[in-house]
Amino acid sequence: MSATREIIKSIIFRDRDQHGIPALDGAYTPNNRLETMRSLGLDLVEPDEIASDGGGGLFVTSASELLHVADPASGKAAQVADFEAPLTALTRLANGSLVVAVNGGGLRHLDPSGRLLGRLDELDGVPLRCVTAVTEDPQAGGVYFTVGSTAYAADDWIWDLMNRNRKGLLAHWSLERGAAVVLLEGLAYANGVAVEPSGYVVFTQSWSHTLARTREPGERGRQPGYEVLIGNMPGYPARIHPAAGGGYWLAVFAMRTQLIELVLREETYKREMMRCVEPELWVRPALRTLGSHLEPLQGGGIKKLGIRKPWAPPRSYGLVVRLDQAYEPVESLQSRVDGTNHGVVAAHDINGTLTVVCKGNHCLLVQDPESEGGQQ
Numbered sequence: 001m002s003a004t005r006e007i008i009k010s011i012i013f014r015d016r017d018q019h020g021i022p023a024l025d026g027a028y029t030p031n032n033r034l035e036t037m038r039s040l041g042l043d044l045v046e047p048d049e050i051a052s053d054g055g056g057g058l059f060v061t062s063a064s065e066l067l068h069v070a071d072p073a074s075g076k077a078a079q080v081a082d083f084e085a086p087l088t089a090l091t092r093l094a095n096g097s098l099v100v101a102v103n104g105g106g107l108r109h110l111d112p113s114g115r116l117l118g119r120l121d122e123l124d125g126v127p128l129r130c131v132t133a134v135t136e137d138p139q140a141g142g143v144y145f146t147v148g149s150t151a152y153a154a155d156d157w158i159w160d161l162m163n164r165n166r167k168g169l170l171a172h173w174s175l176e177r178g179a180a181v182v183l184l185e186g187l188a189y190a191n192g193v194a195v196e197p198s199g200y201v202v203f204t205q206s207w208s209h210t211l212a213r214t215r216e217p218g219e220r221g222r223q224p225g226y227e228v229l230i231g232n233m234p235g236y237p238a239r240i241h242p243a244a245g246g247g248y249w250l251a252v253f254a255m256r257t258q259l260i261e262l263v264l265r266e267e268t269y270k271r272e273m274m275r276c277v278e279p280e281l282w283v284r285p286a287l288r289t290l291g292s293h294l295e296p297l298q299g300g301g302i303k304k305l306g307i308r309k310p311w312a313p314p315r316s317y318g319l320v321v322r323l324d325q326a327y328e329p330v331e332s333l334q335s336r337v338d339g340t341n342h343g344v345v346a347a348h349d350i351n352g353t354l355t356v357v358c359k360g361n362h363c364l365l366v367q368d369p370e371s372e373g374g375q376q
Helices: 002-012 154-162 258-265 267-276
Strands: 048-050 058-062 063-067 080-082 086-090 097-104 104-108 114-120 131-134 141-148 168-173 180-187 189-196 201-205 210-214 226-230 235-242 248-255 318-323 329-335 344-350 353-358 363-366
Touching: 048 086, 048 318, 048 344, 058 086, 063 086, 097 131, 104 131, 131 235, 141 189, 141 201, 168 189, 180 235, 189 248, 201 235, 210 235, 248 353, 258 267, 318 344
Parallel strands: 086 131, 131 189, 189 235, 235 344
Antiparallel strands: 048 058, 058 063, 063 080, 086 097, 097 104, 104 114, 131 141, 141 168, 168 180, 189 201, 201 210, 210 226, 235 248, 248 318, 248 344, 318 329, 344 353, 353 363
């Protein structure tokens, strides 16, 4: 009888699991550790991803530019290349070359000086326009990459969320042969990818708030499916990268709220909102707040004694989660509602230092040894 009840509930309440937003406790206990991190002081515009240069510096995307920072302490960056649209993904390969994604323009393979070595414009005959993450395939060469949506470009992600699409992909591009193959499709905005030492591919799905892993390692054909490792996160996950000492750093670019979950279910209200209101003012997650009195959820964060409530309903938020090797959350770094380092899209251990890409605040943050542990 209990099994029958669960089947009936799954039919009547098809979305019940994804609307049970977990509480921020345990490893997610609220803190302000992202606020205590130091900005590198680079002049960036919506940085989206970084990569080590193999020495003491790093590469970083800034709108349509690919920049090289030879000395992170200097606060200076040199342009490597400029593209026709903002960059949405980046990785450096073991041979020193780079792979970047251009919003609406597919993938480009570059040498360290920015010279074009190859490009991928289509996938299964469809223009490749929403690559969200890319990482090297260390076993067979080439790269794995995620496509958030085949319906929208990367900067239109909020439209994809509001339409509750499942049009994301996980794919593989062989740089040597120039061929690409779709591994998984029908994903709820695939937004991050990493490869385990065993060869399994781990990826995030933002709209289903999950972290998943392929069921077979090292396959280049269509895979039979995936298993969910974390099934119900408190926010929308973005990129995942290996952490020093084992485990992973997982970036969460915005938090879920009961109000947003309600709007996503109420089709009539949602469609009217999308028709009549500017996207910046929708009831929605965001990478940053505009500071406008027209934004929703303002009442929850009203200042008292000049202080904005850190526990107010979040329109934007900053969150990085450390996962152990079993994908259990063990710690987090946060910027709460009263903070500024919101819209975190990636976190790396680079040159022995945790470096966080804060797209909402247009900066890169580094964790100084004396700041580790933060303040609660």
